[in-house]
Amino acid sequence: MDKTVIEYIANLSRIDLSEEEKVFFIHQLSNIISYIEKLNRLNTEDIEPMSHAIISSNVFRGDEPVVSILREEALSNAPSKIGFFVKVPKVID
Amino acid sequence: MEYEVVVGLETHAELSTITKLFCGCSTKFGAEPNSQVCPVCLGMPGVLPVMNKKAFESAMKVALALNCTINKFTNFDRKSYYYPDLPKNYQISQNYYNLGVDGYMNIDVNGTIKKVRIHNVHLEEEAGKLIHPEEVGANYSLVDFNRAGVPLLEIVSQPDMRSTDEVESYMQTLRKILLYTEVSDCKMQEGSLRFEASISLREKGTEKLGNRVEIKNLNSMKSVIKGMEYEAKRQAELLDRGETIARETRLWDEVNERSERMRSKEEAQDYRYFPEPDLLPVLIDEKWMSEIKSTIPELPFDRRQRFMEVFKLSDYDASCLTEEKVLADFFEYCLSISDRPKAFCNWIINDLLREAKDRKLDIYNLPIKPKQLAALVETIERGIISSTIAKEVFSEMILTGKDPQKIIEEKKLVQINDEGFIESVIDKMIASNPNVVEDYKKGKKNALAFLIGQVMKETKGKANPKLVNELLVKKVGG
Ligand SMILES: [Zn+2]
Numbered sequence: 001m002d003k004t005v006i007e008y009i010a011n012l013s014r015i016d017l018s019e020e021e022k023v024f025f026i027h028q029l030s031n032i033i034s035y036i037e038k039l040n041r042l043n044t045e046d047i048e049p050m051s052h053a054i055i056s057s058n059v060f061r062g063d064e065p066v067v068s069i070l071r072e073e074a075l076s077n078a079p080s081k082i083g084f085f086v087k088v089p090k091v092i093d
Numbered sequence: 094m095e096y097e098v099v100v101g102l103e104t105h106a107e108l109s110t111i112t113k114l115f116c117g118c119s120t121k122f123g124a125e126p127n128s129q130v131c132p133v134c135l136g137m138p139g140v141l142p143v144m145n146k147k148a149f150e151s152a153m154k155v156a157l158a159l160n161c162t163i164n165k166f167t168n169f170d171r172k173s174y175y176y177p178d179l180p181k182n183y184q185i186s187q188n189y190y191n192l193g194v195d196g197y198m199n200i201d202v203n204g205t206i207k208k209v210r211i212h213n214v215h216l217e218e219e220a221g222k223l224i225h226p227e228e229v230g231a232n233y234s235l236v237d238f239n240r241a242g243v244p245l246l247e248i249v250s251q252p253d254m255r256s257t258d259e260v261e262s263y264m265q266t267l268r269k270i271l272l273y274t275e276v277s278d279c280k281m282q283e284g285s286l287r288f289e290a291s292i293s294l295r296e297k298g299t300e301k302l303g304n305r306v307e308i309k310n311l312n313s314m315k316s317v318i319k320g321m322e323y324e325a326k327r328q329a330e331l332l333d334r335g336e337t338i339a340r341e342t343r344l345w346d347e348v349n350e351r352s353e354r355m356r357s358k359e360e361a362q363d364y365r366y367f368p369e370p371d372l373l374p375v376l377i378d379e380k381w382m383s384e385i386k387s388t389i390p391e392l393p394f395d396r397r398q399r400f401m402e403v404f405k406l407s408d409y410d411a412s413c414l415t416e417e418k419v420l421a422d423f424f425e426y427c428l429s430i431s432d433r434p435k436a437f438c439n440w441i442i443n444d445l446l447r448e449a450k451d452r453k454l455d456i457y458n459l460p461i462k463p464k465q466l467a468a469l470v471e472t473i474e475r476g477i478i479s480s481t482i483a484k485e486v487f488s489e490m491i492l493t494g495k496d497p498q499k500i501i502e503e504k505k506l507v508q509i510n511d512e513g514f515i516e517s518v519i520d521k522m523i524a525s526n527p528n529v530v531e532d533y534k535k536g537k538k539n540a541l542a543f544l545i546g547q548v549m550k551e552t553k554g555k556a557n558p559k560l561v562n563e564l565l566v567k568k569v570g571g
Contacts, residue, residue, distance in 0.1 A: 012363060014175045051168050051189075051368035057376045060146035063110045066117025066131070074130045074238075077137075084126045085235035088177040091223055 001030040094333060096294040098325045099302060100260055101212075101252035102317075104267060105245055106277040107219060107285040108151045113242035114218045115142030115185065115372075120244075122283050126237040134242035136181030142371055148244035149216065149375065151276040153385050155246060156193025156214040158274050158392060165377055167192050169216075169369040177236055178221040186217035186247075188366040190374075198250075198270070199394055200262040204408070209263055210251035219243035240284075246276070252291065252302065257318050264288060264314050269393040273418045281313055288317050293338070294328045303328075304338040308352060310345045320345040323352060396421055404434035413442040420446070423456050423463055430467035433474060440466055440487075448491050460494030461487075469497040481554050482506050509556045512564065515548070518556070519565055522547045530569055541565065 006025050010017045017025065068074075071084050080087040113120055116133035133140045156163060168190045171183040196211035221241040223234050248267065254260050268286060271277045279286040293305040308324055311317045323345075328338050343352040391399070393415045400411035400421075415421045420441060427437040441456075445466070449456045469490070473483050478501060489500045501507055509515060522544055523530055533540035541562075548561045 012173075012175075012365075052370065052373060054373065057374045059143065059373050060149065061117070061143045063112050063145050063147035064117060065112050065119050068118045068129050068131045071125070071127050071130075074127050074135060080233075082233075082235060084128070085224065085237060086127070086177075087233050088236055089234070090232050091177055091225070091234045 001026055001033060095297045096325075096329050096332065097255060097297045098321070099252045099293045099295060099305075100254040100321060101291045101305075102250045102254070102260065102263060103289040103291070104248040104250075104264075105287045105289075106155075106248070106271050106279065108148050108244040108246055108276050109278050109285075110145055110148045110151070110244055112145060114145050114148050114216070114244040115242055118239075118242065122280075124239055126235075127239065129239040130241070134180070135238060136179075142185065144372060144375075145244060150385055151244070151274075152192055152214065152216040152246050153377070153382070154274050154389060155248070155271065155276055156196065157382070157386050158270055158389050159193065159196040159198055159211045159214060159248065161193030161196030161211060161214055163193055163377055163382055164190050166190055166374055167377065168374045169372045170366045171369050172217075172364045172366055174364060176220070177234065178223050178241070180221065180238060180241060184218060184220065185369050185372070187215035188364075189368070191215040198263070198266060200259065200266045201394070202256075202259050202262050207253075207259065207262075209253045209259075212249040212251050214246065214248050217245050217247060219245040252293070252305070257321060260290070260321060261314065261318060264317065266394060269416070273390055273393055275418075287311070288314070290317055290321055290324075292321060292324045292328070294325060294332060303332075304340045306338065306340070307342045308345055309342060309355065310347075312345075312347060316345055316347055319350055320352060323350065327352070390418065393418075393421075400424075404428075404438075406434060406438055410435075410438045410442065413446075414438060417456075419456050426463035427467050427470075430464060431471055433470050436470045436474065437466065440470065444484075444487055459491065461490050465490060465496055472497055472501065476508060476510065476557065477501065478506055478508050479554065479556075479558055481549075481558075482508065485554075506555060509552055510560060512560065515552075515556050515560055515564055516568075518548050518551050519544075519561070519568055522551065523568065533569055541569075544569075 003022055003026065006017065006022050006029070010022075075081055075084065075086065078086045107120075110120060112118060113134055116131050118129045118131050118134055121129065133142055153163065167187065169185050170188040172186045172188065173183040175182050191213040193214035194212070196214065197208050198211060200207050200209055219240050219242065221236050221238040223236055225231075225234050250263065254263060268279050271279050271286070277285055281287070288311050290308045290311065291305045292308065293303040295301060295303045306324060306328070308320045311320050324343070331338060342355045344355045345352050397411045397415040400406050400414060401408060404411075406414070413420075414424050423445075424434075424437055424441055427441075428434060445456055445459060445461065449459055452459070469483060469486060472478050472486075473480055478486065485504075486497050486500050486506065489495065489504070490497060493500075526544065526547065529540045529543055533544070544565055545558065545561050548556055548565070549558065
């Protein structure tokens with residue numbers, strides 16, 4: 001874990017970090033990773049990767065409409081809007 | 094240097110379910126912005142997506158129709174990227190256990206059959222719609238989440254196509270399969286069907302694939318072809334100058350017919366896929382699979398081949414009839430009443446199709462039903478009316494929806510086969526056109542056509558034209 005990795009992750013997450021914060025997160029994330037890395041000591045050969053903790057499958061719903069929430073309600077958390085649209089900073093493509 | 098173009102296509106098709114993939118919101122197109130949304134498709138914290146069974150089965154149907162191996166265990170994954178049209182900051186998609194893999198589709202390329210391999214078929218959710226305001230200098234975009242969460246099928250081909258003809262045929266064939274299986278309306282203008290092409294060049298005769306470039310924003314089949322031609326030319330020029338092709342994503346600019354490198358997405362190509370913990374895996378057994386398989390109708394490619402072989406129709410006729418499932422169904426319905434394939438084919442692809450287009454109706458919604466068309470064809474074949482009169486009857490049928498027999502009766506259109514009567518008309522025509530008869534005797538063959546025309550006119554088109562011809566030749570001498 002170094003500065004390049006932190007900057008890469010920050011970029012993916014669309015957040016800006018100050019130089020101090022970068023140092024802080026390098027330290028914190030390194031600790032987390034080395035803690036998790038203990039798992040590597042386990043022998044996982046011939047073990048299927050598990051994707052779920054619940055042993056269940058095939059849960060479906062029918063293709064039946066349910067009334068959606070009101071537009072006012074749907075948009076009440078939007079930081080900015082025009083009419084019934086959510087307004088966001090300009091997206092180039 | 095001579096290059097070979099190598100193309101693979103990614104196809105996205107919105108499935109025509111009533112509700113979204115993970116919530117009960119309506120998928121209806123064209124609703125007021127943000128009127129078909131709920132906490133699930135808006136990505137509110139703490140909500141739980143539940144899969145729409147119809148959407149899942151539609152996806153399985155297509156995977157089977159494309160000859161894929163169905164994974165007995167399939168799962169959904171989170172594909173993470175930040176974009177304003179994606180409220181959760183991840184898209185629920187499939188990455189590790191796709192629903193269908195290793196399939197193929199046969200396409201017809203100018204009479205030659207080619208197999209294009211399908212890499213995988215998987216199910217995912219659609220993103221919202223971004224609207225860019227027209228006003229100059231606007232520093233914002235607008236988002237409508239009605240589309241967010243609509244079931245989206247992705248079909249990924251192998252890079253097996255080598256020409257624009259192959260790409261064109263692939264798109265048309267796939268579109269027809271999606272329509273025949275009734276999983277998508279395939280309306281490109283509404284975005285229900287979209288293509289992305291990945292294109293690379295390699296020196297002719299070599300095996301190794303060149304660096305590929307992805308082209309997005311291809312809004313019509315025409316743009317796919319134009320974008321592909323442009324990209325192949327661009328890459329060839331670069332290679333000729335000794336430059337290397339950068340692996341990148343480019344956006345097609347339809348107005349200026351050129352592509353431009355897409356910047357913003359490049360840095361976000363790291364999708365960090367991981368299994369979606371909010372959805373359970375889906376296990377597919379043989380029974381379920383064969384149930385879905387049994388709902389797949391005969392596909393257009395096979396149906397066209399059968400029409401050519403069994404009914405002896407031309408490639409053109411068979412292609413026209415199988416263009417849409419309803420047309421082919423209409424045709425076969427008629428055939429179940431009487432065995433006159435060529436006649437039905439002509440009426441359907443010329444007359445019925447024209448009327449349907451003029452009225453912007455589906456062929457089944459025209460007032461003429463298969464039974465009535467069959468009856469019309471029978472009256473012609475049995476010589477009750479001539480084919481000229483038949484057109485008149487047809488026009489009346491399309492206006493009133495009446496049975497042909499009734500129209501023939503009401504308008505007294507039955508063909509005249511009475512030789513004595515026809516001869517009397519012929520005599521009259523010969524008497525009033527001595528010059529024409531003279532011309533004919535001197536060897537001017539088309540003078541006969543004029544006389545036939547006169548007789549037909551006199552009998553209001555009801556005289557049996559074959560009989561008129563025979564009798565006339567006998568009278569004036571062959
Ligand atoms: Zn919803």
